[in-house]
Amino acid sequence: MRELLRVPGGGGPVDLGAVDPRATPGLPAVAGRGGDRKPWARRQVELVGAGLARQQEMLFATARAAGEPGPSVSAPARDGARLGRGRPGRLLLVLQAMDCGGKDGTVKRVAGAMNPLGLHLRSFGPPTRQELRHDFLWRVRRALPPPGYVGVFNRSHYEDVLVARVDALVPEQTWRARYDQINAFERELTDGGVTVVKVMLHISPDEQARRLAQRLTDPTKYWKYQPSDLDSRARWDDYQAAYAEALGRCDTDAAPWFVVPADRKWYRDWAVAHLLRETFEGLDLGYPAAGFDVERERQRLASGGGDGRGEQQMNER
Amino acid sequence: MRELLRVPGGGGPVDLGAVDPRATPGLPAVAGRGGDRKPWARRQVELVGAGLARQQEMLFATARAAGEPGPSVSAPARDGARLGRGRPGRLLLVLQAMDCGGKDGTVKRVAGAMNPLGLHLRSFGPPTRQELRHDFLWRVRRALPPPGYVGVFNRSHYEDVLVARVDALVPEQTWRARYDQINAFERELTDGGVTVVKVMLHISPDEQARRLAQRLTDPTKYWKYQPSDLDSRARWDDYQAAYAEALGRCDTDAAPWFVVPADRKWYRDWAVAHLLRETFEGLDLGYPAAGFDVERERQRLASGGGDGRGEQQMNER
Numbered sequence: 001m002r003e004l005l006r007v008p009g010g011g012g013p014v015d016l017g018a019v020d021p022r023a024t025p026g027l028p029a030v031a032g033r034g035g036d037r038k039p040w041a042r043r044q045v046e047l048v049g050a051g052l053a054r055q056q057e058m059l060f061a062t063a064r065a066a067g068e069p070g071p072s073v074s075a076p077a078r079d080g081a082r083l084g085r086g087r088p089g090r091l092l093l094v095l096q097a098m099d100c101g102g103k104d105g106t107v108k109r110v111a112g113a114m115n116p117l118g119l120h121l122r123s124f125g126p127p128t129r130q131e132l133r134h135d136f137l138w139r140v141r142r143a144l145p146p147p148g149y150v151g152v153f154n155r156s157h158y159e160d161v162l163v164a165r166v167d168a169l170v171p172e173q174t175w176r177a178r179y180d181q182i183n184a185f186e187r188e189l190t191d192g193g194v195t196v197v198k199v200m201l202h203i204s205p206d207e208q209a210r211r212l213a214q215r216l217t218d219p220t221k222y223w224k225y226q227p228s229d230l231d232s233r234a235r236w237d238d239y240q241a242a243y244a245e246a247l248g249r250c251d252t253d254a255a256p257w258f259v260v261p262a263d264r265k266w267y268r269d270w271a272v273a274h275l276l277r278e279t280f281e282g283l284d285l286g287y288p289a290a291g292f293d294v295e296r297e298r299q300r301l302a303s304g305g306g307d308g309r310g311e312q313q314m315n316e317r
Numbered sequence: 318m319r320e321l322l323r324v325p326g327g328g329g330p331v332d333l334g335a336v337d338p339r340a341t342p343g344l345p346a347v348a349g350r351g352g353d354r355k356p357w358a359r360r361q362v363e364l365v366g367a368g369l370a371r372q373q374e375m376l377f378a379t380a381r382a383a384g385e386p387g388p389s390v391s392a393p394a395r396d397g398a399r400l401g402r403g404r405p406g407r408l409l410l411v412l413q414a415m416d417c418g419g420k421d422g423t424v425k426r427v428a429g430a431m432n433p434l435g436l437h438l439r440s441f442g443p444p445t446r447q448e449l450r451h452d453f454l455w456r457v458r459r460a461l462p463p464p465g466y467v468g469v470f471n472r473s474h475y476e477d478v479l480v481a482r483v484d485a486l487v488p489e490q491t492w493r494a495r496y497d498q499i500n501a502f503e504r505e506l507t508d509g510g511v512t513v514v515k516v517m518l519h520i521s522p523d524e525q526a527r528r529l530a531q532r533l534t535d536p537t538k539y540w541k542y543q544p545s546d547l548d549s550r551a552r553w554d555d556y557q558a559a560y561a562e563a564l565g566r567c568d569t570d571a572a573p574w575f576v577v578p579a580d581r582k583w584y585r586d587w588a589v590a591h592l593l594r595e596t597f598e599g600l601d602l603g604y605p606a607a608g609f610d611v612e613r614e615r616q617r618l619a620s621g622g623g624d625g626r627g628e629q630q631m632n633e634r
Contacts, residue, residue, distance in 0.1 A: 061540035108432045115425045116438050117471070123434070154434070209618065216615050222607040223378035230617050290539040298533050300547050301526065 001026050001274040005258040007251050013244035014251075014259070021204040021263040026271065041266040048273040049113025055280035056150050058287055059089060060118040063148025065288035089283060090194045092144070092151040093276065096158050097201035098239060099229045100211035102262050103154050106201065109269045110276065111152050120145035123154040136160040136178065137185050144194070151194075157182060158198075161246045166238045179249040186255040196255035197279050199272060200243060201262035205236055318343050318591040322575040324568050330561035331568075331576070338521040338580040343588065358583040365590040366430025372597035373467050375604055376406060377435040380465025382605035406600060407511045409461070409468040410593065413475050414518035415556060416546045417528035419579050420471050423518065426586045427593065428469050437462035440471040453477040453495065454502050461511070474499060475515075478563045483555045496566040503572040513572035514596050516589060517560060518579035522553055 004025045007014045024037075031037040031044075093111070095103045111119060122143040131139045137157055145151030161182070165175045186196055203211075212233070215225040232239065251257040258275060262268040321342045324331045341354075348354040348361075410428070412420045428436060439460040448456045454474055462468030478499070482492045503513055520528075529550070532542040549556065568574040575592060579585040 065540050104434060107434050111433050112429070116428050116433060116436055116469075117421060117424050117440065119433055119438075121433050152433075212618055213615075216611055216618065219607075220378075220604045222611070223382050223605055225607070225609070225614070227609050227614060227617075230614070234621075287537045288540050290536075290542070292542070292544050294533055294539070297542070297544060297547070298530075300544075301529055301533065304551075 001271060002256070002258070002278050005260055005271065005275065007247050007257045007259055009251060010248070011251075012248050013241070014247040014257075016202065016240055016244050016247075016259065019202055019259050019261060021202050021207060021261045023261045024264065024267045025261070026274070027267065038264075038266040041270040045109060045266075045269045045273050046113070048270075048277050049110065052110075052273065052276055052280065053114045055277075055283075055285055056114045056118045058285040059091065059150065059280075059283070060115075060148045062089070062285065062288050063146075065291055066147075089285075090145045090147055090149055090151060091276075091279065091283075092153065092189070092194050092196050093272075094153045094156045094158070094196065094198040095201065096156060096162070096199070096243075097262065098203060098208060098236075099232055100208045100215075101201040101203050102265060102268050103201060104224075105265060106199075106269060106272050107152060107154055110272050111150075113273070114150060118149055120149040120151040121154065122151070124156055124159060136164075137181065140185075144189070147193070157185070158246055158250075162239065162242045163232075165242045166232075166235050179246070182250050183252060183255075186250070186252065190254040195279060195283060197275060198250075198255060198257045199275065200247060200257065200259050201268060202259050203262045205233070207263040208233060318588060319573070319575070319595050322577055322588065322592065324564050324574045324576055326568060327565070328568075329565050330558070331564040331574075333519065333557055333561050333564075333576065336519055336576050336578060338519050338524060338578045340578045341581065341584045342578070343591070344584065355581075355583040358587040362426060362583075362586045362590050363430070365587075365594050366427065369427075369590065369593055369597065370431045372594075372600075372602055373431045373435045375602040376408065376467065376597075376600070377432075377465045379406070379602065379605050380463075382608055383464075406602075407462045407464055407466055407468060408593075408596065408600075409470065409506070409511050409513050410589075411470045411473045411475070411513065411515040412518065413473060413479070413516070413560075414579065415520060415525060415553075416549055417525045417532075418518040418520050419582060419585050420518060422582060423516075423586060423589050424469060424471055427589050428467075430590070431467060435466055437466040437468040438471065439468070441473055441476060453481075454498065457502075461506070464510070474502070475563055475567075479556065479559045480549075482559045483549075483552050496563070499567050500569060503567070503569065507571040512596060512600060514592060515567075515572060515574045516592065517564060517574065517576050518585060519576050520579045522550070524580040525550060 027037065027041070031040045095106060097103050107121065111121060124139070124143075127136075127139065140153075140157045143151075143153070160170075161175050161178050164170050164178075165172075190196055212225070212229060215221040247257045247259070260268055260271045260275075344354065344358070348357045412423060414420050424438065428438060441456070441460075444453075444456065457470075457474045460468075460470070478492050478495050481487050482489075507513055529542065529546060532538040564574045564576070577585055577588045577592075
């Protein structure tokens with residue numbers, strides 16, 4: 001999926017018009033059996049989601065083990081537990097889309113498959129007064145996931161080269177300089193052990209209109225609608241151009257951009273889940289070895305436990 | 318469930334010995350059919366979980382609507398959408414337990430049923446150096462859920478009358494004073510619109526031994542074990558006494574304590590899910606009315622949208 005959905009390199013604007021928002025790249029033929037691919041994809045997302053939860057747990061466990069110094073004892077070979085490798089990692093999924101593009105739904109279905117304990121989700125709205133007193137990356141740095149966590153950005157620093165550009169919230173020279181600033185920032189992240197996956201959920205104007213109409217018809221969805229959504233919609237082409245340049249300028253091997261066709265929600269979730277799975281697999285995670293003498297602890301437990309020999313660690317609980 | 322699991326009032330120490338950790342209060346007889354209640358309860362948790370997710374969305378929607386001033390238009394009567402009532406609320410679930418009591422599992426299965434977008438989960442470990450420079454509630458205040466969110470505390474300020482007491486981390490007069498301080502703090506919360514649900518997951522020493530043994534047998538669980546767990550275990554009675562007093566002293570009608578028998582994980586999840594469901598029902602939530610003129614927006618969308626009339630709200634996105 002990573003190869004299929006990765007934006008073409010080169011640094012120039014990405015041709016988003018060449019990506020069909022109703023396409024389903026990578027979907028296996030088996031999904032077509034019986035004529036309905038949607039329930040198949042939904043089940044697959046659940047299955048893949050369970051795998052994501054396990055990978056997330058390994059990431060979390062590795063970080064926790066690394067943060068708790070103690071007598072280091074290798075796990076017996078028969079245990080099959082892998083040694084944690086190097087510094088504890090983190091994963092950051094950046095989600096961007098036009099209004100109604102499906103960011104919230106993706107969070108719900110894909111991030112929702114993981115354990116909330118290891119999830120670090122942050123949504124970015126218009127900057128607050130405090131945030132505006134700092135450079136545009138200030139609030140982003142504060143929102144980064146701690147080691148061992150899977151971070152999800154629901155919108156991100158890319159808004160600062162999207163809405164900021166289209167609505168001319170800052171002068172052109174300011175937002176133009178941000179591409180390089182973003183690349184430097186993301187390079188810093190990846191150098192520091194953060195695995196970055198950036199996803200644009202790509203919908204068509206027609207699909208956006210359908211979803212906006214739903215929000216104006218179903219009273220349980222009114223709260224998702226804002227009149228300004230239609231103003232943004234009127235600037236569709238400007239936004240697409242801003243996306244095209246942002247994706248082209250800020251796609252790097254270390255922090256790649258992926259475009260996920262998103263008119264079909266079931267495909268969108270399926271594709272993002274697989275992107276995450278492949279990303280996790282690339283991390284080659286495992287459960288950490290025990291940071292204590294396993295056999296001694298088994299004996300302590302069997303003999304009634306609590307002889308005080310672990311006391312020095314009491315306050316680390 | 319709230320009546321069944323609520324600790325008996327009176328202010329004295331709660332008799333935890335009277336609560337069987339293997340009991341299943343409130344479990345309907347139907348669950349017994351076929352002999353296996355576990356799969357039945359697991360399915361129920363999924364069903365109830367879907368309802369919790371919907372309630373959570375209403376809470377979130379109400380808060381978002383309240384934070385976005387705009388022309389207020391009532392929803393047409395046929396829509397059936399309820400008006401948001403009063404100030405936006407928040408819900409806070411406080412989870413406490415002995416080691417291996419199932420806090421993490423409860424978060425995974427019950428909180429995990431909700432949308433991560435509306436969840437505000439905070440885990441409390443030993444206080445950091447910075448936190449120790451402040452009073453014990455300082456870090457707790459910073460961890461409170463914003464309006465519209467469901468907060469979950471994985472451990473909490475109650476550790477400051479539990480481990481702090483058993484391990485004598487502070488003088489007795491200090492932790493003794495905390496009961497009143499906690500009650501005043503929680504009163505402040507509930508007065509401010511936070512609905513507080515406090516749950517102790519109650520396990521037996523035998524069940525804890527089984528779970529500790531699992532963590533010392535399965536290499537994928539080593540990371541959950543710490544040698545100090547056995548020291549805490551050796552002070553089981555001291556911890557139970559500390560729990561008994563904390564629950565008795567800090568059970569209030571505004572912020573009640575519930576004891577959930579937790580030797581059976583499936584019952585634990587089932588019970589906590591139902592406690593949350595009943596709590597949500599008590600909030601009488603609904604979806605907020607539209608904060609804009611629905612008909613006008615429909616017309617704008619139908620006519621191609623984006624005539625600039627919503628521009629004043631552009632920067633609120």
